[in-house]
Amino acid sequence: MTPIIETQSLVKVYRADGVETPALRGVDLAVAPGEFVSIMGPSGCGKSTLLYLLGLLATPTEGTVRIDGQDAGTLGDGGRTRLRRRHIGYVFQRFNLLPTLSAEENVGLPMRLRGERPGSAPREMLRAVGLEEKRRRRPNQLSVGEQQRVAIARALATRPTVLLADEPTGNLDSEASDRVMDLVGRLHRGTGQAIVLITHNRQVADRADRLIRMHDGRLVDA
Amino acid sequence: MLPLANILARPLRTAVSVLAVGVGVALFLVLVGLTGMLDEIARRTTQVEAHLMVWPASDQVVVSGGLPAEKVEKDLEGVAGVEHAIPVLRWPFKMAGRVQNVYGIRPEDWRYFASEDQILEGRALADGPEMVIDARLAAAGGYRVGQTVERWGHAFRIVGIAKEGVAGRVFMPIDTVGEALQQTSRRASFFYVRVVDPSHVAAVREAIRERGLNVFTLEEFYDVLASSFIDMDLVIGSVVFVAGFVCFLVILLTVYTMVIERTHEIGILKGIGASRAQVFGLVLSEAGLIAGAGIVTGFLLTWGGRALILHLQPLWTVEIPPLRYLLAALLAAGGTLLGAAQPAARAARQDPVESLRYE
Ligand SMILES: Nc1ncnc2c1ncn2[C@@H]1O[C@H](COP(=O)(O)OP(=O)(O)O)[C@@H](O)[C@H]1O
Numbered sequence: 351m352t353p354i355i356e357t358q359s360l361v362k363v364y365r366a367d368g369v370e371t372p373a374l375r376g377v378d379l380a381v382a383p384g385e386f387v388s389i390m391g392p393s394g395c396g397k398s399t400l401l402y403l404l405g406l407l408a409t410p411t412e413g414t415v416r417i418d419g420q421d422a423g424t425l426g427d428g429g430r431t432r433l434r435r436r437h438i439g440y441v442f443q444r445f446n447l448l449p450t451l452s453a454e455e456n457v458g459l460p461m462r463l464r465g466e467r468p469g470s471a472p473r474e475m476l477r478a479v480g481l482e483e484k485r486r487r488r489p490n491q492l493s494v495g496e497q498q499r500v501a502i503a504r505a506l507a508t509r510p511t512v513l514l515a516d517e518p519t520g521n522l523d524s525e526a527s528d529r530v531m532d533l534v535g536r537l538h539r540g541t542g543q544a545i546v547l548i549t550h551n552r553q554v555a556d557r558a559d560r561l562i563r564m565h566d567g568r569l570v571d572a
Numbered sequence: 573m574l575p576l577a578n579i580l581a582r583p584l585r586t587a588v589s590v591l592a593v594g595v596g597v598a599l600f601l602v603l604v605g606l607t608g609m610l611d612e613i614a615r616r617t618t619q620v621e622a623h624l625m626v627w628p629a630s631d632q633v634v635v636s637g638g639l640p641a642e643k644v645e646k647d648l649e650g651v652a653g654v655e656h657a658i659p660v661l662r663w664p665f666k667m668a669g670r671v672q673n674v675y676g677i678r679p680e681d682w683r684y685f686a687s688e689d690q691i692l693e694g695r696a697l698a699d700g701p702e703m704v705i706d707a708r709l710a711a712a713g714g715y716r717v718g719q720t721v722e723r724w725g726h727a728f729r730i731v732g733i734a735k736e737g738v739a740g741r742v743f744m745p746i747d748t749v750g751e752a753l754q755q756t757s758r759r760a761s762f763f764y765v766r767v768v769d770p771s772h773v774a775a776v777r778e779a780i781r782e783r784g785l786n787v788f789t790l791e792e793f794y795d796v797l798a799s800s801f802i803d804m805d806l807v808i809g810s811v812v813f814v815a816g817f818v819c820f821l822v823i824l825l826t827v828y829t830m831v832i833e834r835t836h837e838i839g840i841l842k843g844i845g846a847s848r849a850q851v852f853g854l855v856l857s858e859a860g861l862i863a864g865a866g867i868v869t870g871f872l873l874t875w876g877g878r879a880l881i882l883h884l885q886p887l888w889t890v891e892i893p894p895l896r897y898l899l900a901a902l903l904a905a906g907g908t909l910l911g912a913a914q915p916a917a918r919a920a921r922q923d924p925v926e927s928l929r930y931e
């Protein structure tokens with residue numbers, strides 16, 4: 351089966367103020383459709399950077415990222431945006447939501463950006479994450495855990511083939527974290543989306559089909 | 573939805589920017605409206621059933637307030653093609669708290685200044701110590717037919733009120749004005765001249781010029797009067813420029829601040845699938861909303877400002893041609909786009925990874 355996401359010899363070097371920081375030093379990773387992969391590793395080892403590259407939010411210094419068999423490096427900005435819209439749902443560590451919009455509007459936004467009318471989809475997604483009642487609230491009227499659940503609802507509203515989540519439970523207590531992870535697991539089983547999830551929490555990581563460890567810009571074992 | 577939510581999230585800043593655009597728009601429109609006042613004077617001065625205007629030559633010594641009316645009239649009527657010369661003794665005269673120009677004319681010439689149906693109340697000018705005023709002045713000073721006005725040690729009776737648009741706001745018999753000014757013979761400040769055949773106006777004008785008088789067709793006179801306002805245009809132009817520039821700067825600053833403080837949100841937008849064009853468009857539509865509200869505010873301020881001016885100065889004219897509203901809107905929209913384009917482009921280019929860093 352062709353991987354839904356595949357990288358080859360991915361290298362990323364940040365250049366800021368004349369200082370070069372190698373964040374990825376050659377990463378080969380393949381994620382099968384529907385597969386749930388978790389990534390663990392010490393802070394600064396390049397996990398977020400890897401996820402940005404997988405989500406086409408940044409371009410690699412060297413190497414390639416393929417999504418659904420298509421080499422993103424051959425595409426312009428517009429082509430990458432379209433590929434991202436079709437395949438990727440993204441959940442960041444925190445502050446995922448636009449503060450001036452309600453939960454429901456936040457969830458509907460990716461569809462609007464694709465030129466679609468959200469209709470009742472955002473409300474249904476919010477029901478799926480247990481927040482239908484709070485759909486009119488602004489982010490600052492929601493707890494951090496609730497905000498993350500809204501972010502997950504938003505990431506999944508466009509039915510992407512891959513969900514990328516960067517420490518989505520990193521700022522949550524264990525109860526809220528369990529709740530979010532139960533939700534991710536349930537949605538994953540229900541929709542068959544692939545998931546790449548970064549976490550510091552071993553229990554969270556263990557829910558995945560496969561656990562990958564990272565160290566100093568490389569994947570260490572499988 | 574998002575642009576509106578965003579600008580409403582900062583009500584004070586939005587209000588200040590909207591007001592800045594609004595004041596710019598209103599300043600432009602009211603100033604344009606005031607130039608209409610000069611135009612109104614030029615228009616009404618040439619609103620006479622005649623073809624030419626004759627003034628003393630600039631090097632001619634004019635004694636005791638004008639040309640010797642009878643002599644010049646005879647001279648003019650001696651020119652081939654001239655049908656009739658109409659002397660006017662124009663003199664300042666205070667009414668309704670303002671200095672007006674009295675048009676001293678011969679009562680038999682009245683028909684060249686106003687038609688029958690332009691008399692709204694009372695009657696046309698006849699002889700004696702009387703006057704006809706226009707409706708604007710009547711309204712501004714609360715004057716009625718039958719009332720008398722005392723000036724120059726005489727009492728003048730208002731016998732008629734004419735529709736606005738006639739050449740003068742106050743008409744009196746030319747000899748009444750002359751007597752009041754203690755002139756010993758009839759004098760004229762200038763003449764309107766009617767020609768027999770309007771297609772020969774140019775030739776008649778040449779013939780009058782050869783007699784050493786200053787002569788204009790009514791169209792020329794209108795243009796001369798209008799061109800004497802060029803300095804005014806320059807002043808207005810500068811004010812418009814400054815107002816436009818301040819608008820532009822305010823918008824630039826507002827949108828720039830908006831983009832800077834929303835760096836993280838712009839990263840999120842890109843993360844969830846916004847293209848560069850969409851981010852650019854989003855920022856621009858926020859600026860567009862501000863401009864739109866600013867233009868509407870500007871129109872309201874213009875309307876209020878005009879009402880205020882007319883309340884304080886009832887005889888002023890604030891006339892804003894509808895196309896100027898369009899022009900003001902276009903200027904404001906243009907300035908806004910110019911001010912917003914750079915920050916919007918910056919937002920569109922922004923690296924999402926940079927914007928999403930929390931550290
Ligand atoms: N925008 C950036 N500019 C410069 N250096 C960066 C940038 N983002 C990350 N880094 C550096 O790259 C390395 C990897 O960072 P990151 O991918 O955020 O690691 P992790 O998510 O595993 O903590 C770190 O040393 C970090 O300081």
Ligand SMILES: [Mg+2]
Nearest residue numbers: 397398399516
């Ligand atoms: Mg990280």
